[in-house]
Amino acid sequence: MLTAEQVKARAREIGFDLCGIAPAVAWPELGFFCEWLARGYAGTMGYLPRTARVREDVRQVLPSARSVIATATLYHSDRPLSIESTDEEAAIVSRYAWGNDYHEVIGRRLETLIAWMRGQASGPFEARAYVDTGPVQERVYAQAAGLGWIGKNTCLISPELGSWLFLAEVITDLALQPDAPGLDQCGTCTLCLEACPTSALVEPGVLDATRCLSYLTIELKQAIPEPLREALGRHVYGCDICQDVCPWNQAAPVSAGQEWLPRPGLDAPRLADLWRQDDEALRRLTDGSPMTRPRLTGLRRNVAVAMGNSRAPGVGRELERPDPAGDSPSRDDPMVREHLEWARRRMREGEP
Numbered sequence: 001m002l003t004a005e006q007v008k009a010r011a012r013e014i015g016f017d018l019c020g021i022a023p024a025v026a027w028p029e030l031g032f033f034c035e036w037l038a039r040g041y042a043g044t045m046g047y048l049p050r051t052a053r054v055r056e057d058v059r060q061v062l063p064s065a066r067s068v069i070a071t072a073t074l075y076h077s078d079r080p081l082s083i084e085s086t087d088e089e090a091a092i093v094s095r096y097a098w099g100n101d102y103h104e105v106i107g108r109r110l111e112t113l114i115a116w117m118r119g120q121a122s123g124p125f126e127a128r129a130y131v132d133t134g135p136v137q138e139r140v141y142a143q144a145a146g147l148g149w150i151g152k153n154t155c156l157i158s159p160e161l162g163s164w165l166f167l168a169e170v171i172t173d174l175a176l177q178p179d180a181p182g183l184d185q186c187g188t189c190t191l192c193l194e195a196c197p198t199s200a201l202v203e204p205g206v207l208d209a210t211r212c213l214s215y216l217t218i219e220l221k222q223a224i225p226e227p228l229r230e231a232l233g234r235h236v237y238g239c240d241i242c243q244d245v246c247p248w249n250q251a252a253p254v255s256a257g258q259e260w261l262p263r264p265g266l267d268a269p270r271l272a273d274l275w276r277q278d279d280e281a282l283r284r285l286t287d288g289s290p291m292t293r294p295r296l297t298g299l300r301r302n303v304a305v306a307m308g309n310s311r312a313p314g315v316g317r318e319l320e321r322p323d324p325a326g327d328s329p330s331r332d333d334p335m336v337r338e339h340l341e342w343a344r345r346r347m348r349e350g351e352p
Contacts, residue, residue, distance in 0.1 A: 002121045004176040010116055011071055014109050015257070016073035017161060020145030020179040024065035024171065026057045029140045029150070036206070043210040045219055058136055062128050064173035070114075070138070070145035072156065073106055075099070075260040076164035076252050079267070081244040083195075085234070088312035090233040090268045091303065094214065094238025095164065097290045098262040102166045102286075105259050106131045110168055119173070130169040138167040146179035152204040153192035153242035158183060162252030163243050185248075192242035197231040201242065213239035217302045218294050223335055227341065229305050234271065236302040237291055263289060271310055272318040274303045278328045296330040301339045308343025316347050 004021045011019035033055055042048045054060040058068055074112055082092050095104065110129040117127070130136050139156045143149055148158035155163040186204070187307075193201045200211035209215040213235050215226050224232070243249055264286045277285070279296055286292050290300065307315050319340075323331055330336060 002117060002174065002176075004106070004178075006120065007069060007113075007117065007176065009112055011069070014112050014116075015073070016071040016109065016113075017071075017074045017255075018147045018158060018165075020070050020142075020147050021176045022070055022141045022144035022146075022181075023178045024058050024062075024068050024070045026059075027140050027144055029143070030056055030137055033137060035265040038206075041206075041208045041210065043215060043220065044222070045215075053134040055137055058141070058171050061135060062125055062126060062171045062173065065171045066173050067171075067176040067178070068141045068145065069170040069172065069176070070146050070147055071106075071110075071168050071170075072141040072142060072158065072161070073109075073168070073257075074161050074164055074253065074255040075102070075166055075257070075340045076162065076249075076255050077260055077262065078254045078264065082235075083244040085203060086210045087268065088234070088310045089270050089272065089314055090234065091174075091236040091264055091271045091274055091306055092234045092239075093236060093269065093291070094240050095243075096166070097237055098266050099257075099260040099289070100263070101288055101290050103131045103133060103290075106166055106168045110170060114170060117172075117174075125172055125174050126176075127170050127172040129168070129170045132166070136169060136171070138169060141169060142167050143182045144178075146182050149182040149184045149186070150205060151192070151246065151248075152186050152190065153201060153246060154205055155243060155244070155246075155250050157185070159248070160253075162249040163246060164249065164252055164255075189247060191245045191247070195241050195245045197233065197241065198228055213241075217298070221294075221298060223338060224301065224305060226342065229339075230309060230346075232302070232305050233309050234306040236271075236274065236299065236306050237294070248317070266291075271307050271312075271315050272302060275300075275307060275316065279330050282330075297333045297336055300330045300333070300336045302338040304336060304343045308339075308346040310347075311350065319344050319347050 025191040151157040
């Protein structure tokens with residue numbers, strides 16, 4: 001008979017840093033999602049309201065579900081925090097996007113785990129695996145499985161590993177012994193709320209995604225609202241500020257996984273270099289990483305805003321150069337052009 005302890009031990013052997021079991025029930029925390037949507041915090045992410053009913057309970061995904069095998073994978077790399085970056089010529093890319101696409105890496109590990117489980121189980125069973133792509137409120141089940149707690153910055157925080165974690169899960173009809181839920185250990189700390197440059201954390205544990213730098217640079221496919229552009233600073237993809245300031249991350253261990261180390265060109269990339277690259281070079285740079293999500297026009301838009309926020313003379317000179325001619329249609333996109341002109345105006349206004 002396959003036991004929970006055997007599953008968790010095998011998960012660690014495969015490469016998961018944490019693994020726990022949660023009952024496949026409608027946890028009270030799941031109910032806030034619909035209220036969050038009603039507040040308009042999902043912005044243009046239309047896939048969220050479309051799957052709202054399914055996200056209320058994993059048994060909407062797998063009616064026979066009895067257990068959720070929750071996993072967490074540490075991706076913390078040996079590099080400075082983004083809040084420590086003072087190089088005005090450098091772009092800021094969220095730590096999770098430096099390496100290989102976690103969907104693929106972790107997805108393969110989940111497949112390996114399920115295949116092993118089928119070989120060990122006494123009979124057939126149903127299982128569905130998801131890596132941040134399915135209609136599952138992963139943090140709720142990770143908390144229920146004892147991996148940590150949902151912090152005031154809305155991230156899953158492990159007392160041992162911090163919050164630099166990729167979450168994934170296997171929903172199954174196997175009846176596995178559950179773990180005790182994680183307990184909130186944020187206490188009175190509000191550093192993440194205070195550090196958010198756009199006040200996107202409207203209250204502890206509640207994020208208005210429409211103001212979040214990660215949403216603005218990744219999920220939003222339209223123009224970035226002008227009042228929020230200055231707050232982007234030099235962020236060109238995602239944001240780690242609320243994790244950078246978290247006390248639980250100050251002593252976070254470094255992952256041994258080579259797949260999470262910065263890919264060539266993504267280790268503190270230069271803003272001018274990113275802008276100067278043609279479309280094919282940008283595709284090669286982001287291929288196989290999470291950075292393909294905003295498409296080339298979204299990435300160009302973000303780089304233009306970041307250049308406008310930079311105070312580096314070299315970046316200013318790059319902004320004023322004639323636009324490179326050639327095979328880069330993304331530079332001629334009307335949305336990109338509008339953000340580029342904003343950046344030029346901002347740079348000129350900041351000149352002495």
